[in-house]
Amino acid sequence: MAERVAVIGVGQTYHRSKRDDVSIAGLVREAAVRALEDAGCTWDDIDAVVIGKAPDMFEGIMMPELYLAAALGAVGKPMLRVHTAGSVGGSTAVVAAHLVAGGIHQRVLTVAFEKQSDSDAMWALSVPQPFSAPLLAGAGGYFAPIIRAYMRRSGAPLDTGMRVAVKDRLHALKNPYAHLKMPDISMEKVEESVMLWDPLHYLESCPSSDGAAAMVLGSEKAAAQAEASTGRRPAWVHGMAMRSEPTMFAGRNQVNPQAGRDCARDVYAQAGITNPREQLDCAEVYVPFSWYEPMWLENLGFAPEGEGWKLTQSGATSLDGGDIPWNCSGGVLSSNPIGASGMLRFLEAALQVRGLAGEHQVEGARKALGHAYGGGAQFFAMWVVGADRPE
Amino acid sequence: MSQIPAAKQGHRPVAVVAFAQSHVVRAETNSNEVEMLMPVVHEVFAKAGITKDDVGFICSGSTDYLIGGPFSFVTALDAIGVWPPKSESHVEMDGAWALYEAFVRLQEGDIDIALVYGFGKSSLGDLDKIFALQLDPYTMAPLNPDLVSLAALQARVVIDQGIATEEDFAAVAARSRRSALSNEFAQVRRDDSVEDLMAEPYAVSPLRRHCLPPISDGASAIVLVAGDRAFDLVERPAWITGIDHRIETHAIGARNLAVSTSTAKAAEMAGVGEGPVDLAEVHAPFASQEAILTTALGLPSSTVINPSGGALAANALMSGGLTRIGEAAQAILDGRAKRVVAHATSGPVLQQNLVCVLEGA
Numbered sequence: 186m187a188e189r190v191a192v193i194g195v196g197q198t199y200h201r202s203k204r205d206d207v208s209i210a211g212l213v214r215e216a217a218v219r220a221l222e223d224a225g226c227t228w229d230d231i232d233a234v235v236i237g238k239a240p241d242m243f244e245g246i247m248m249p250e251l252y253l254a255a256a257l258g259a260v261g262k263p264m265l266r267v268h269t270a271g272s273v274g275g276s277t278a279v280v281a282a283h284l285v286a287g288g289i290h291q292r293v294l295t296v297a298f299e300k301q302s303d304s305d306a307m308w309a310l311s312v313p314q315p316f317s318a319p320l321l322a323g324a325g326g327y328f329a330p331i332i333r334a335y336m337r338r339s340g341a342p343l344d345t346g347m348r349v350a351v352k353d354r355l356h357a358l359k360n361p362y363a364h365l366k367m368p369d370i371s372m373e374k375v376e377e378s379v380m381l382w383d384p385l386h387y388l389e390s391c392p393s394s395d396g397a398a399a400m401v402l403g404s405e406k407a408a409a410q411a412e413a414s415t416g417r418r419p420a421w422v423h424g425m426a427m428r429s430e431p432t433m434f435a436g437r438n439q440v441n442p443q444a445g446r447d448c449a450r451d452v453y454a455q456a457g458i459t460n461p462r463e464q465l466d467c468a469e470v471y472v473p474f475s476w477y478e479p480m481w482l483e484n485l486g487f488a489p490e491g492e493g494w495k496l497t498q499s500g501a502t503s504l505d506g507g508d509i510p511w512n513c514s515g516g517v518l519s520s521n522p523i524g525a526s527g528m529l530r531f532l533e534a535a536l537q538v539r540g541l542a543g544e545h546q547v548e549g550a551r552k553a554l555g556h557a558y559g560g561g562a563q564f565f566a567m568w569v570v571g572a573d574r575p576e
Numbered sequence: 577m578s579q580i581p582a583a584k585q586g587h588r589p590v591a592v593v594a595f596a597q598s599h600v601v602r603a604e605t606n607s608n609e610v611e612m613l614m615p616v617v618h619e620v621f622a623k624a625g626i627t628k629d630d631v632g633f634i635c636s637g638s639t640d641y642l643i644g645g646p647f648s649f650v651t652a653l654d655a656i657g658v659w660p661p662k663s664e665s666h667v668e669m670d671g672a673w674a675l676y677e678a679f680v681r682l683q684e685g686d687i688d689i690a691l692v693y694g695f696g697k698s699s700l701g702d703l704d705k706i707f708a709l710q711l712d713p714y715t716m717a718p719l720n721p722d723l724v725s726l727a728a729l730q731a732r733v734v735i736d737q738g739i740a741t742e743e744d745f746a747a748v749a750a751r752s753r754r755s756a757l758s759n760e761f762a763q764v765r766r767d768d769s770v771e772d773l774m775a776e777p778y779a780v781s782p783l784r785r786h787c788l789p790p791i792s793d794g795a796s797a798i799v800l801v802a803g804d805r806a807f808d809l810v811e812r813p814a815w816i817t818g819i820d821h822r823i824e825t826h827a828i829g830a831r832n833l834a835v836s837t838s839t840a841k842a843a844e845m846a847g848v849g850e851g852p853v854d855l856a857e858v859h860a861p862f863a864s865q866e867a868i869l870t871t872a873l874g875l876p877s878s879t880v881i882n883p884s885g886g887a888l889a890a891n892a893l894m895s896g897g898l899t900r901i902g903e904a905a906q907a908i909l910d911g912r913a914k915r916v917v918a919h920a921t922s923g924p925v926l927q928q929n930l931v932c933v934l935e936g937a
Contacts, residue, residue, distance in 0.1 A: 187684035208714060240646030241668065246717070247641040247710040248668055251923040252826045261841065264823040264928070265677065268640075268668040270647055276665055280677060287683030288587050312645040429634075429664035431654055444661035451663075560650055564664075 187286040189575060191408035191419035192535040193401050194224025200364040200396035200520040203302040209249060210256035213298045216397035216525075217257055220294065224401035225414035228258035231401070232290035237267040237277025237297040238524030239559075242309035244300055257296060269427075271324075271471070271559025273297065274398065274527025275566030278555075279425045281402050282568070286422075291404045297528035298397035306393060306523060325390055325474060327561060329382035332476040335440045336384065339479070341494035343384070346475035347375040350389045350518060352503050353472070357515025359504070359544035364394045364520040389475035389518075396522030398529045405574075420535035423552070423575050424455030425568040432561045439562060445484040448565040453486070456552070456569035462487045462496075465569070466550035467510045467537050469530035471557045473517045478502060482511075485556065504545060513537070513545040527557025531568055538572045580804075581935045584818040584847045586683045591806040591813030592909070592934065593799050594623035595902030600763045600794035600890035603699035609638075609648065613655040613695050613795045620691070624799040624809050628656055631799075632687025634664040635678045637671035637694040638894045641706050652695060663687075670694055671898030672821075672859075672920030672930050675798060679819055682802040689805070694895030695795035703791060703893075711924060712826055724788060728780040730833040730925045731864035735782055737834045739871070742782055745863040746773040749786040749888055752863075756885025763790045763890045786888075787863040794892025796899040807937075814905035814916075814934040818846030821930035823923070833925055839872035842931040843917075848873055851935075854913035855880040857900035859921045861887040869919060873931065879917075883907070897921065901932050908936045 196219025198204065204212055213236075221227060234257050236250045246252070250266040257264075269276040274297040281295035307323040335341070354370040357363035367374075370388075378387035403411060408419040428448035431437070449461075458464045470485065472478045482493030482502070487509060496502055502511040512518070514533040517526045534555035536542040542550075551572045558565050580589045596619035598604075604612050621627060634656065640648045649666040658664060667673045671694020678690035704722035711717045734740050750770050756762035768786070776784040806813035822838035822845075824831055843849070856879050860866040870881060882888075884903040887896050897920025904918035913936070920930040 187686070241640050242646050244713070245709065246713045247706065248639065248923070249713070250668075251710060251823075251927055252712045254823045254927075255825045255827065259823050260825045261822060261838070263821050265673060266668045267665065268649070269664075269666050270650065280665060283677075283680050283684070287680045289585060289680055289683070309646055314643070314645050427663050427665055428661040429653060429658050430661040431658055432650060434659070442661075447661050560647065563650075 188288050189405045190282045190285045190422040191403050192570060193403040193408050193411035193419045194220040195532045195535055196220035196223060196399045197362050197529060197532060198396045199362055200394045200522055202393060204395035209244065209300050210253055212300055212395065213253055213296050213397045214256050216399035217294060217296055220399035220401050224411050226292065226401065231258060231292050231294045233263040233284060233293050234259040235265045235267065235277055235281035235293060235295045237273040238299055239271060239273055240309055243306050243523065244303040269559060269564050271523060272527050272557040272564040272566045273559065274525050274529065275531055275555065275557030276427055278400060278528055278531045279427055279566050279568065282422055282425055285402050285404050292407050293402045294399065295402060296397060296399045297525040299522040299524040300395045301393040301522065302395050325382040325385055328474055329385055331439045332384060335476060335480050338440060339491045339494055341479060342498065344372065345479055345494045345497050346384065346389050347372050348497055349472065349475040349478040350375045353512050353516045353518040356504055356513050356545060357519035360514045363515040364392050385474055391473040391517045391521035394520050394522040396520060396525050398525040398532050400532055417541065418539055420538045420570040421574050423569045423571045424452040426451040428565045430563045432563055440480060441484050441490060442562050444563060445558065445565045448567050449485045452567045452569055458569065461485060462509050465509065465552050465554050467513055467547040468554040469514060469533040470511055471517055471527060471530055472512060473521060475518065478511060510547050513542065513547060527566060530557055531555035535570050538570050579937055581815050581817050581937065583816060585820065588683050588685060588802050589815055590679050590682050590800055590802045591815045592905035593801045593806050593810045593813050594620045595798050595906050596620035596623060597761050597796035597899055597902060598794045599761050600792045600892045602763065602791060604697060604793035609695055609697060610651055610655045613652055613693060616795045616797045617655050617693060620797040620799055626689060631689050631691045632663065633678055633681045633690040634662055635674040635690065635692050636666050637669050637674040637898065638696060639668055641709065642696045642698060642700060642893060644701055670920050670922050671796065671895050672901055675898060675901060676819060676821060676930060678800050679816060682800060688802050690800045691797065692800060692898065693795065693797035694898040696892055696894035697793040698791045698893050699793050724780045724783060726925050727862040727864065728783045731782050733834045734864050734868060739834055740867040743770060743774065744867065745787045746770045748863040748866045749773055752882055752885050752888035755883050756889035759884045761890065762885045763792055765889065783864060789861040789887050789891035792890055792892045794890065794895055796895040796902055798898060798902050810909060812909055812911055812936050814908035815937065816932060817935045818933035820845035823928040826927060828925060834868060836868050836872040836926050836929060839869055839919065839929040839931065842929055843873045846931045846933045848917055848931060848933055851915050853879045853917050854915055855883055855904065855907055856917040857884060857904040858882055858919045859887055859897050859900045861891055863888055865926060868926065873917060873919060897930065905934050908934055
């Protein structure tokens with residue numbers, strides 16, 4: 186009964202550590218205008234706006250979407266604000282896509298952003314809560330012990346994370362929008378960088394970025410109109426899903442969370458994928474800390490449990506000759522406007538199957554995975570997009 | 577099988593089959609958000625005759641700024657126990673918008689049952705300071721205008737434009753408090769005369785204390801069911817025959833504060849005027865806002881307004897709008913009404929509004 190959904194336009198900002206040339210409204214508008222231009226439509230063509238961002242405390246504004254209504258052309262229209270922790274950029278896209286899939290709207294503008302330079306995410310994540318374990322050291326401090334557990338379980342070589350750090354930064358050199366540009370990145374440089382949260386070096390961690398991402402999602406009819414007017418083909422949504430599980434309980438597998446596996450299984454079933462490594466041409470996966478590449482390779486079914494690191498080590502996930510390139514855009518390790526980071530994964534997957542990824546294009550890409558996770562690796566949002574209209 | 581009334585939005589009928597709420601209080605000091613929410617979730621499941629395993633989608637509404645920390649919705653999930661993992665989402669909005677998201681999610685036919693909830697504890701902080709942070713961060717927030725002063729500016733426009741008087745505000749408050757006498761979950765339940773209320777000093781002119789909502793802690797939850805399955809669970813499902821929401825500009829000076837164009841548009845889209853309205857649950861936290869909203873909704877004079885007492889009797893933030901939908905739906909579930917309207921508001925001085933029409937089969 187669901188309507189087909191297409192990505193008919195995408196836009197993103199030039200991600201930087203400080204975008205002090207724009208206000209928050211200017212930042213989101215920059216991405217939104219690019220998405221509208223790509224879709225060949227105007228503000229008037231948009232039926233509704235769905236916006237997402239990570240915790241409001243990251244900028245110190247309560248429900249900033251209220252103030253952004255005019256900047257995003259939402260006045261007189263429906264506007265929804267999604268917040269699902271780090272996965273929010275992906276969840277926001279999924280919520281927007283359901284507005285089209287459910288037959289409610291023809292064209293929905295979806296936007297996600299973070300202006301990290303306006304505040305301090307580390308502080309915002311570390312506010313003590315009564316009766317709750319404090320994060321204190323931010324996300325890296327939370328995930329480092331889980332990474333250690335992965336290393337112990339899998340026996341992965343110590344340099345696996347460093348390889349990811351180098352690979353994604355090399356990818357970023359091919360993406361004009363990426364925040365980090367490190368042409369001289371090397372294994373030595375990563376290893377020599379300061380140890381932040383053992384085993385994560387400074388260069389194995391994502392940056393703090395200001396940035397926004399936007400997409401225009403449309404119905405079959407809207408997709409046909411966009412393609413006719415722009416000459417650019419849409420990306421079709423072949424499957425989408427969200428899954429959540431509790432932060433903590435005895436026996437929870439934090440290294441390979443059930444919610445991630447379930448979410449992937451759901452989205453693959455919708456997209457008719459039984460072997461993701463073979464059937465997908467590339468993937469944009471939320472890897473904010475280097476070691477999450479091998480961990481998610483296993484969680485998402487690209488490798489058997491305990492063997493994800495072998496793909497990383499063999500170069501399989503590199504745009505330079507790998508059979509299943511991951512994060513050709515440079516990924517979260519190269520640009521991290523937190524709330525937008527998930528949507529950037531979804532957006533980059535769409536760019537690939539539209540053949541519009543430029544220098545970081547995977548040749549002939551027809552099917553790609555976009556992935557986001559958040560909280561204590563407990564919230565997941567994913568979609569599979571394809572060049573072909575789904576049956 | 578009863579006939580399902582046709583809906584304005586969506587192609588798959590969706591009904592409210594159960595509603596539950598906490599006792600709304602000034603300060604829920606004995607329980608945290610999860611503990612406040614858990615009995616409400618259990619009650620709504622019991623009323624619908626389902627368990628969490630029957631639920632295909634969960635959506636909630638809350639805001640981090642009430643708790644003063646990131647991710648207030650994360651631990652709230654422990655009130656349900658999402659194991660095995662669930663398809664779940666959250667809006668940083670009143671639970672009424674979570675209900676909208678769930679309504680949309682149920683359109684595709686792959687799932688039939690959704691749980692929606694909203695919660696908030698206003699007692700944890702200073703609402704005037706918190707809500708100033710909801711304003712334009714560059715031009716308004718630094719001025720630190722408090723909630724009551726903004727509402728007073730709006731009330732002044734209402735008076736100046738001849739829409740209502742201070743006595744009318746007092747009459748709204750008196751009626752709301754009296755109605756709440758029959759609502760055990762409400763917080764301000766009194767039989768006050770308009771004369772007594774008018775004798776109060778101004779809080780911020782032209783608003784007296786009775787024009788202000790109470791400060792409240794509370795939670796509410798709703799179970800939505802799509803299709804004929806609703807009849808398996810309850811005798812009289814409350815079918816959502818129209819639901820829409822709209823937002824206005826944030827620039828308060830650019831709006832005529834005495835009218836609510838977003839409510840009027842949402843009401844038109846939801847088809848409020850396309851049939852009689854037995855009762856309406858209107859989310860008007862300030863007494864001065866009710867006339868703006870009933871006008872925008874286009875409610876006939878015969879409609880009973882806020883039989884629950886409304887937000888003037890209990891104002892649990894982030895669940896207040898969802899509770900309006902729940903209270904209106906309950907009248908259909910109980911067989912007390914055939915066609916009802918629920919309204920929810922968000923943002924400074926009625927910036928964003930949602931309208932929901934529910935009908936019995």
